[in-house]
Amino acid sequence: MxxxxxxxxxxxxxxWLDDPGRPSARPALVGDTRCDLLVVGGGYSGLWTALIAKERDPSLDVVLLEGQEVGWAASGRNGGFCEASLTHGFENGLARWPGELAELERQGRVNLQAIESTIKRYGIDCEWExxxxxxxxxxxxxxxxxxxxxxxxxxxxxxxxxxxxxxxxxxxxxxxxxxxxxxxxGTAMVHPAKLAWGLKAACVSQGVRIFERTRALGLTADGSGIAVRTPYGEVRARKVALATNAFPSLLRRVRPYLVxxxxxxxxxxxxxxxxxxxxxxxxxxxxxxxxxxxxxxxxxxxxxxxxxxxxxxxxxxxxxxxxxxxxxxxxxxxxxxxxxxxxxxxxxxxxxxxxxxxDTCSRFCAFFDTTHQGRVAYAAGFTGLGVGATRFGAEVMLDLLAGEPTERTALKMVRSKPLPFPPEPLRWAAIEITTRSLDRADRHGGRRNLWLRALDRFGLGFDS
The missing domain is CATH 3.30.9.10 (D-Amino Acid Oxidase, subunit A, domain 2)
Structure with missing residues (x-):
């Protein structure tokens, strides 16, 4: 044809979003509020963070802000491949962390099983296979x-x-x-939007306060906590987890690492x-x-x-x-x-x-850190393989905010960052040259040209 x-x-x-069962949005935040933990972003990363935080400590007051509707962006429109890999595939992990890859793979399999267990525990109908x-x-x-x-x-x-x-x-x-x-x-298929909607329902059932159509406009230190400004009010939180991924981070220092x-x-x-x-x-x-x-x-x-x-x-x-x-x-x-x-x-x-x-970063898998004296954590850079890895990222953010070492925070993958992208116009030029070089390699038996070999040497070995 x-x-x-x-x-x-x-x-x-x-x-996935063209579904008559799509839940209605929850009301926007109007006025000011306080909480123990504020999660910014209503995709998988934010939903997992809010849910796991309540499971770890049911007494926590957790608020989640979403600028549009839960699951409307990458979490609701992806291919629905939920993989055990935390490193964007075995080969990428082998190239970057060969010494701890066995442990990364073990933790990835544990993470995938935890996703399946959560789906069963909350009765989430998301066509999991x-x-x-x-x-x-x-x-x-x-x-x-x-x-x-x-x-x-x-x-x-x-x-x-x-x-x-x-x-x-x-x-x-x-x-x-x-x-x-x-x-x-190592992989499950899932209806991605139904997974996001099911996690939303699970969060609400555990007492998470979700405000949709509420953009986070700015983040500042506020005494011993953090204040996040919204269009119609402000949230003051003891700690904040940022889960905005492809969208510009409230932390300017993070933006050079993502495209x-x-x-x-x-x-x-x-x-x-x-x-x-x-x-x-x-x-x-x-x-x-x-x-x-x-x-x-x-x-x-x-x-x-x-x-x-x-x-x-x-x-x-x-x-x-x-x-x-x-x-x-x-x-x-x-x-x-x-x-x-x-x-x-x-x-x-x-x-x-x-x-x-x-959201894409130069090492092709997520990175993590804290700011504001450990009161703000973020995970970003999942590069299209976040359906499963976002749950692991949520655990890492909560570990970092708790300030206690775990088997996750001990990983070199968690303790290191990718190289940042250069500013424009070099950023656009570098990405364009890389894209054309990868296309050429596909057409010439996989042979990587001088540009790609140089990227490999600097740990920027894009291969997909």
Whole structure:
């Protein structure tokens, strides 16, 4: 099918949020209030922080502020891959923290199980499926990397299984698949918006005071606490956790470490059984290919295919704007690549097409710190793999605010920061050169040019 025709009826909105069961927003904060802990941001990071804080100490008075509605941004429109990895994948962790990777992977698996347990404990209906995932090779040079990852995983307590082309295509059939790496236990699929809404309900049930449509406008020291200004009042808190991620931090010192990058996604109509049978996919694993400009794809509960990734777009000046959520050129590219991957689905149409910003840092996984004499903590830089890692980040923020060492705060990953991005116009130029270099590497057998090799030497080895 012509990609444009397949997109002709697609709604320009996230499929997950297009739901009649979407909860109504809670009232905005009007006037002043006080609390023990203020959480700024109503995505996964903020929701987990508020909920875990109440679980640790039910007597705490916890307030959560959200500028729009809980789950409206990245937490409600992502692909729904909830992974155990805390390091944006095994390979990224191996490159950066080889000495503690086994411990990072162990803590990541504990974190994933804790998410599953929380979903069960609060009865959150979010279409949770512990499917596992497969990294797919679509070009010959990618096979060696997958084999090496399978070998290295054993040394770090993981079981990743290499699949040759026949074994992979017996699971999910595409003429472009040359091999894959199966992680049977490290990933769950989830309806991302329903997870956010369920966490919101869980927070309220535990006594968290949530104010939506309430932007945090500024943060200042206030005696022994912190004051956060809002449009119609102020919150005075003993401690503050910042969970704003892609949006400009209330702390200016954090902003150089983050850039917002736009990611785009398509959703198909539900596949009838006869069509789904041509693909297979009986294990319902989440998949991604191994290119630098990669796709990620999965099945929904009603057997639609979510198909995203490939283009990651940075706009000069770290610009954020609603109109950037739609990018027809990228949607056409995604559709064309979808039909190339699954030619047996040539008559399938797309019902939704959307995009949005994610927070990216130079090491591709979250970083953490405190300010204001330990009274303010933040976690940021999840780089698109935050569905699972945000819960770990919430635990880290609460550990840091408590001022007590834990197995989490002992990690080098937690105690270190990425390199900051340069100011504009160097920032835009560096990102543009990197993006073009990665595209060129995909087209030339994975060979990294002088620019990419220089980034590797400085610990900025972007590979996706």
């Amino acid at each position: 012509d990609p444009a025709r397949a997109l002709s009826d697609a709604q320009p909105a996230p499929y 512990r499917t596992g995932s497969i990294s797919v090779a679509t070009r010959p040079h990618q096979l060696a990397g997958l084999r090496e990852s399978a070998r290295a995983a054993v040394e770090h307590g993981l079981e990743l299984t290499f699949l040759d082309a026949d074994a992979l295509r017996s699971r999910v059939d595409s003429p472009t698949f040359l091999g894959g790496l199966l992680d049977r236990n 917002p990058v736009y990611d785009y996604v398509l959703m198909t109509e539900p596949l009838p059984d006869r069509l789904l049978a041509t693909v297979g996919w009986r294990g319902r694993e989440g998949l991604s290919d191994s290119a630098n400009k990669f796709h990620y794809f999965r099945l929904t509960a009603d057997n639609r295919i979510l198909w995203g990734g490939y283009d990651a777009v940075y706009h000069y000046g770290s610009r954020l704007a609603t109109e950037l959520d739609q990018r027809p050129a990228t949607f056409r590219t995604l559709a064309r690549n979808f039909f190339r991957t699954f030619p047996q689905l040539e008559d399938v149409r797309f019902t939704h097409a959307w995009g949005g910003a994610i």
